[in-house]
Amino acid sequence: MLNTKGLELDSQLYGILQRELGRQRYKLEMIASENFVSEAILACGASVFTNKYAEGYPDRRYYGGCEYADELEILTQSRARKLFGAEHANVQPHCGSSANMAAYFSVLKPGDTILGMDLAHGGHLTHGAQVSFSGRLFNCRFYGVRQDTELIDYDQVFELSESLKPKIIVAGASSYPRIIDFSLFREAADRCGALLMVDMAHFAGLVAAGLHPSPIPYAEIVTTTTHKTLRGPRGGMILCRKKFAKAIDDQIFPGVQGGPLMHIIAAKALALGEALEPDFIDYQRQVLKNTKRLAVRLADAGFRLVSGGTDTHLLLVDLRGTGLTGQAAQTALDLAGITANKNAVPFEKERFSVASGLRLGTAALTSRGLLEADMDEVSDFIIDALRHTDDDGRLKKIGQRVEEFTLRFPLYPNLLI
Numbered sequence: 256m257l258n259t260k261g262l263e264l265d266s267q268l269y270g271i272l273q274r275e276l277g278r279q280r281y282k283l284e285m286i287a288s289e290n291f292v293s294e295a296i297l298a299c300g301a302s303v304f305t306n307k308y309a310e311g312y313p314d315r316r317y318y319g320g321c322e323y324a325d326e327l328e329i330l331t332q333s334r335a336r337k338l339f340g341a342e343h344a345n346v347q348p349h350c351g352s353s354a355n356m357a358a359y360f361s362v363l364k365p366g367d368t369i370l371g372m373d374l375a376h377g378g379h380l381t382h383g384a385q386v387s388f389s390g391r392l393f394n395c396r397f398y399g400v401r402q403d404t405e406l407i408d409y410d411q412v413f414e415l416s417e418s419l420k421p422k423i424i425v426a427g428a429s430s431y432p433r434i435i436d437f438s439l440f441r442e443a444a445d446r447c448g449a450l451l452m453v454d455m456a457h458f459a460g461l462v463a464a465g466l467h468p469s470p471i472p473y474a475e476i477v478t479t480t481t482h483k484t485l486r487g488p489r490g491g492m493i494l495c496r497k498k499f500a501k502a503i504d505d506q507i508f509p510g511v512q513g514g515p516l517m518h519i520i521a522a523k524a525l526a527l528g529e530a531l532e533p534d535f536i537d538y539q540r541q542v543l544k545n546t547k548r549l550a551v552r553l554a555d556a557g558f559r560l561v562s563g564g565t566d567t568h569l570l571l572v573d574l575r576g577t578g579l580t581g582q583a584a585q586t587a588l589d590l591a592g593i594t595a596n597k598n599a600v601p602f603e604k605e606r607f608s609v610a611s612g613l614r615l616g617t618a619a620l621t622s623r624g625l626l627e628a629d630m631d632e633v634s635d636f637i638i639d640a641l642r643h644t645d646d647d648g649r650l651k652k653i654g655q656r657v658e659e660f661t662l663r664f665p666l667y668p669n670l671l672i
């Protein structure tokens with residue numbers, strides 16, 4: 256149990272923390288980018304390393320007293336390299352966006368061309384969207400999925416890379432439910448002389464477990480977050496070939512960040528250690544089984560899944576033709592005790608703030624111990640809620656059943672907040 260002595264004196268804050276723990280415990284967390292860390296990882300995040308400034312890198316710090324910070328960062332880097340078979344690891348990025356920013360800054364100049372996946376087809380804001388720094392600083396162009404298969408249009412990747420001659424091609428996505436063929440991206444990059452960067456934030460845990468092809472052999476630079484399927488603390492990480500190590504390190508610090516969050520790096524070290532254990536593979540296998548089961552149940556109930564299914568921890572329901580928007584589905588599910596998010600589906604016309612899709616992931620529920628049979632019950636809750644989005648009374652009743660269901664899978668039973 257974390258030592259929270261004194262915190263109860265701040266009743267306002269204590270109440271907020273308690274309510275958030277209750278929300279996580281008694282609702283079903285199905286946001287595809289979220290997960291539940293171990294209590295030991297929570298403890299690392301709350302450790303005394305939060306007090307320590309350590310700008311720089313091991314043995315090259317701008318502050319005294321960094322001997323243990325050095326030990327910690329070296330340990331974390333070595334675990335990251337070992338887990339993914341990478342030549343170099345930078346474990347300081349505060350998040351995926353700063354990892355991507357540093358990666359671009361290490362090899363691009365403002366105005367250079369990036370070829371990334373269209374946000375509307377499953378890409379990420381930092382892969383070139385106008386509203387992000389990436390779209391403002393660089394000339395960003397996009398590939399997407401084919402309309403007939405909803406799989407990445409690799410022909411388009413080849414055509415665009417040959418005609419645009421981008422400096423870098425970015426592979427990776429936030430709402431693409433299928434395996435990505437990195438060998439084709441490598442070939443496209445080689446043909447036009449581009450670098451290949453892979454943002455594996457969503458499927459990093461599957462890669463670590465050997466259940467998704469690894470981008471490491473194909474890409475010069477691989478970025479990730481540590482909190483999605485990898486099941487670590489909220490944060491980022493960059494893996495790269497030795498040749499890019501100095502440029503990447505210089506762009507994380509002092510390029511885009513100041514002091515690293517050493518308490519979070521401690522939590523990353525533990526998460527990477529957990530991911531090196533054999534039972535992490537069992538966990539990831541179960542994630543895949545649970546997502547497939549959910550996909551089958553939703554499809555059997557008449558919901559159309561983008562690309563017809565899933566190979567990963569997430570799926571995308573296309574709500575067009577059901578009379579529902581993504582926003583309406585998200586709101587109804589929330590009332591029914593299920594947390595998920597609206598998401599664009601390829602080729603749709605709705606605004607992003609409304610959207611026609613619903614993204615669902617199983618990484619967090621699997622961490623709570625749910626198996627396929629439990630996913631059947633979860634699917635029933637979802638289907639019931641999506642069929643009765645206008646009936647608040649019924650949605651609340653589903654929410655009560657969900658709460659009872661969650662009691663079978665205790666979450667952080669020793670924590671008070």
Ligand code: DSN
Pocket residue numbers: 287288351379429430456
């Ligand atoms: N915001 C994350 C997601 O939900 O996929 C991506 O960074």
